[in-house]
Structures are given as structure tokens and as C-alpha cells.
Amino acid sequence: xxxxKDDKLRVSFCRMGDKIIDFSIQLSxxxxxxxxxxxxIDTETHGDKNNEGFAHVHHFYAKRSQWYQSLPGAQNxxxxxxxxxWLRDAINxxxxxxxxxxxxx
Numbered sequence: 538x539x540x541x542k543d544d545k546l547r548v549s550f551c552r553m554g555d556k557i558i559d560f561s562i563q564l565s566x567x568x569x570x571x572x573x574x575x576x577x578i579d580t581e582t583h584g585d586k587n588n589e590g591f592a593h594v595h596h597f598y599a600k601r602s603q604w605y606q607s608l609p610g611a612q613n614x615x616x617x618x619x620x621x622x623w624l625r626d627a628i629n630x631x632x633x634x635x636x637x638x639x640x641x642x
Contacts, residue, residue: 543567
């Protein structure tokens with residue numbers, strides 16, 4: 538199922554020539570009248586978790602801490618394919634990600 542009016546997607550990327558070298562995809566959903574971050578895929582550095590700027594995903598949950606996952610193929614710094622795949626995933630599987638946020642304990 539795709540996104541609804543209660544879902545929001547924020548996307549940014551930086552290109553050098555024809556290569557995406559940095560990006561961020563953030564999926565949020567309105568839950569109980571408040572916007573909650575559900576999923577974020579990015580290349581931002583996060584201290585000791587990602588000091589190299591590799592692509593990774595944050596899965597957020599209503600009742601527990603986020604889960605951080607490095608993405609395969611994330612080290613080559615050409616993020617074109619990862620960006621396209623995860624953008625499509627966030628849009629087409631928004632309902633799944635929202636359910637995962639709400640019910641995964």
C-alpha cells in the first residue's frame with residue numbers, strides 16, 4: 538500500500554556529476570494527531586555509529602529504541618541505486634513501516 542494523506546516524505550540529495558554522494562529520505566506519519574518519524578535512510582555521520590558517512594537506515598518504534606542498520610554496498614559512495622531503491626520502498630511500503638513502528642516491540 539502506498540502513502541496516505543497522513544504520511545509525509547522528506548527527501549534531499551547532493552550530486553557530484555551523475556552520482557548521488559549524500560542523501561536523506563525521511564518517512565513520517567501522523568499518529569494520534571502528532572507527526573512521528575517512522576523511517577530514515579541517510580548518509581549523515583552520527584558520531585561513533587557512522588563516522589564515515591556510509592548509507593544506513595534508522596527504524597523507529599513507538600515503544601522501544603530505534604534500530605540502526607548499515608546498508609550493504611553503502612561504502613562505495615555512489616548512492617544512486619540505494620537512493621532509488623529506498624525511495625521506492627518508503628513510498629510503496631509506507632503502511633508496512635507505520636505498522637512496524639506501532640506494533641513492533
